[in-house]
Amino acid sequence: MQQEAGVDGEALEVWIDQDLCTGDGICAQYAPEVFELDIDGLAYVKSPGDELLQTPGATTPVPLTLLRDVADSAKECPGDCIHVRRVSDSVEVYGPDAE
Ligand code: SF4
Numbered sequence: 001m002q003q004e005a006g007v008d009g010e011a012l013e014v015w016i017d018q019d020l021c022t023g024d025g026i027c028a029q030y031a032p033e034v035f036e037l038d039i040d041g042l043a044y045v046k047s048p049g050d051e052l053l054q055t056p057g058a059t060t061p062v063p064l065t066l067l068r069d070v071a072d073s074a075k076e077c078p079g080d081c082i083h084v085r086r087v088s089d090s091v092e093v094y095g096p097d098a099e
Contacts (some may be wrong), residue, residue, distance in 0.1 A: 011087040013059040014070055018042045020081035027082060031069040034060060035082075061087075070094070 014034065016027075021042045027035035028043060035043050036052055045060040052098050053060060062070050062084060074082040074094040084094035091099045 008070040012062040012067070012084055012093065013038070013087050014045055014062050014074075014082065014084045015057055016043055016045055017057040017079075017081040017083065018044070018056065019078040022079045024078060026076050026078070031066050034062070034066055034070055035073065059085075069093040074098075 011062070016035070023037065023078040025037050025043070028037055034045060036046055037043050038052060038054065044054055045058060046052055047060055048063075070082075070084060071094045074084050080096040082095055083092055083097060085092045
């Protein structure tokens with residue numbers, strides 16, 4: 001199983017608010033293992049098993065090896081719609097709601 005997580009060893013997960021997604025595909029370029037554009041032109045997260053997760057608010061674990069790419073995606077996302085949060089308390093650590 002792939003090692004997950006991030007800040008201070010805390011497990012992290014990521015989700016996308018498709019209502020704000022512009023479909024530019026920056027996230028899928030940064031971290032194609034985690035993000036993918038569907039035929040509807042919007043980005044979705046993928047499960048560790050590479051399945052596209054299309055339920056609104058669906059989350060997927062952030063693999064430790066991809067943390068930097070996922071964090072950069074959240075920073076560069078023009079829709080401000082990529083949310084990376086701690087699994088333990090759902091506090092956002094990267095994204096529009098991060099402190
Ligand atoms: S970077 Fe943001 S706006 Fe662009 S496709 Fe990904 S989630 Fe959508």
